[in-house]
Amino acid sequence: MADTTGDDLTGALIDLFREVDALFSAVSRRMGITPQQAQLLCFAQHRQPSFGEAATLLHCDKTNVTGLVDRLQRRGLLTREADPHDRRVTRVHLTADGEELTGDFQDAVDTAVAARFASWPAADRAALLPLLRAATTALRA
Amino acid sequence: MADTTGDDLTGALIDLFREVDALFSAVSRRMGITPQQAQLLCFAQHRQPSFGEAATLLHCDKTNVTGLVDRLQRRGLLTREADPHDRRVTRVHLTADGEELTGDFQDAVDTAVAARFASWPAADRAALLPLLRAATTALRA
């Protein structure tokens, strides 16, 4: 209930959001990190984000990133590296331990998702993926 | 990148999750409450959950709910009501202010979602809703 468009798209989005959140949190916890830490580690895997970029990616204030990085660095999962082109910026690099933990985390999430969709017909799964991407783009606007 | 099934369903789910999270958080903030408080208020609108039920719905420990309710009660958005059938349980009831704020919150989210999907063809929107629901059910397993 509670809707404007006649269909309850909002409710469906939030229900899905809650399930993904639950899965993501459960796996994070099992790995001994918080969901926010998991997110930062995943970002740091592809790029080597500056603190400001990390803040943007995480949708939070840059001052928050300082503490987040502090805790992960204390555990040896990442390091702060000076940016060679701009001495103001510090970049986040994963350590070998960080890479391993991040890989394990992603594998665990992938496995869990794959298991839950294992019984889906290929046609449904094929239809879902582009719609999810389109919905994401729509929401980003 | 990072995937088991060939398609990157996991990535798409997490991307969508992040957008919904961003929207939900932004609206909560605009309303002067936290996302967790918003969730609890929404639940309390339909049912009158006990603390344990609230904890289950919010995927968190019951001790967390005590503080959550404390803060919302201090702001006059809800009350603790004794359950007539079991004197151990306390139920959460929204006040008039709480109902109003919750309604405003839901309207704001609905409006934002509707606006972002306004340009979607009806056919796409019709296809999206059942797939979202099915995906939610799949993940719940």
Place this chain on the structure above:
DNA sequence: CCTGGACAGTTGACACTCTCGACTAAATGG
């Protein structure tokens, strides 16, 4: 040059979230 404004990260203060273990009170079932 060199100075002022913009930008990157840090710090301290503060509120909220979240969990754990220990506790009280009430229900329940031998």
Place this chain on the structure above:
DNA sequence: CCATTTAGTCGAGAGTGTCAACTGTCCAGG
């Protein structure tokens, strides 16, 4: 009637998140 279970609370402690104020660096315009 007593043992157990269940509901909520409390205190301690770690993490998340914001804000305002600060330092250091970069990059113009004068």
